[in-house]
Amino acid sequence: MADAVVVGAGIGGLAAALALQRRGWSVTVLERAAALEDVGAGLAVAPNALRALDHLGVGGPVRSLAALQGTAGVRRPDGRWIARTDAAAAERRFGEPTIVVHRPALVRVLADALAPGTLRLGRAVSDVSADGTVVTADGTLTAGLVVAADGLRSAVRQKLFPQVAPPVYAGVTSWRLIVGRPAGELKLSETWGDGKVFGVVALGDGRVYCYATAPAPPQQTAADERAELARHFAGWHAPIPALIEAAGDVIRTDIRCLDPTPPTFHRGRVALLGDAAHAMTPNLGQGACQALEDAVVLATHAGSLDRYSAERVPRTSAVAAASRRIAHLAGLHGPAAALRNAGMALAGKLGPSLVLRQMDPVLTWRPPT
């Protein structure tokens, strides 16, 4: 049995380990953290990613974590709808719904599906070489394949792909929070105004996941992030202020991306995967979904990393570019924003299929046969 070492036990690394194990590889996952990710946030899992999870044999358990999202749409800060989406039409078109799950629950499903002993926590990798050598404080391993799934700030990418520019700040910071469901009807939506975004979605456990972005200088933090969020979204339509008021922990993350995406995802025996390869803005909710696609394709072409790069570089750079375009649209102000709103409203009136069709290239992906 061939040996693979996966650096990083995020969604990408765990999925890659599972995909390789299902193809007969003996896999070790080295994660520097002492425990698996426990970020109190939601994660949109789109039809393309659900098909990847089905391929990994865990689509059923992941679907069981989700709430049906129903009809949603984009609103103005005063609550009027700019455009509404028809969830049933989307599901008919893409063959699957987009579901939203609690991130740690998805991580747990992936980790539990691995063979016992695969995951080694508290093992930081200090060096990786193109010949498959992996160094930790416990010693040196040599692997037939090394998967660098070490995230946005990937040290493996910095060392083995020095020509790749470091991640750039996208000009906006983000906040994520999970709160109890407020009384009354909850309209699932993303609200756009003043270059800011506030999203509200339902989780399968009855709670509500909210995410928000706003322009801000990089690396700024507030003493009280909940108060900072309340300040940004004061006066926005109900239930946004009440949801912020009810929040416990608020996670703040500056949005950074790799732009452009690296021209190749492999060197020697080492393959980049997930955010290490193609960190993107979260506007399409596709960062982790693309990591799940990477995992399936990597396991299929693990013996020929040229093919992995050839399939994944154009695909992920197109999705990242589409995500940046939405970031740009969501960030518009004043007359440009009014024009955008009119265009979106018109597109919605001309027919929901027109809007949905634009997502075909992203959401109709299927695992290689």
Ligand SMILES: Cc1cc2nc3c(=O)[nH]c(=O)nc-3n(C[C@H](O)[C@H](O)[C@H](O)COP(=O)(O)OP(=O)(O)OC[C@H]3O[C@@H](n4cnc5c(N)ncnc54)[C@H](O)[C@@H]3O)c2cc1C
């Ligand atoms: C606000 C926000 C909202 C988002 N929403 C969505 C969404 O709805 N849907 C979606 O698909 N995506 C979303 N994303 C993107 C998604 O979170 C990422 O694309 C995804 O988590 C990347 O997973 P990964 O496994 O590649 O990297 P990571 O999750 O960053 O995992 C990397 C792992 O590597 C470990 N590591 C790093 N260095 C070492 C080392 N030297 N040795 C050992 N271990 C190491 C780290 O500890 C970490 O566990 C969002 C992102 C943000 C910021």
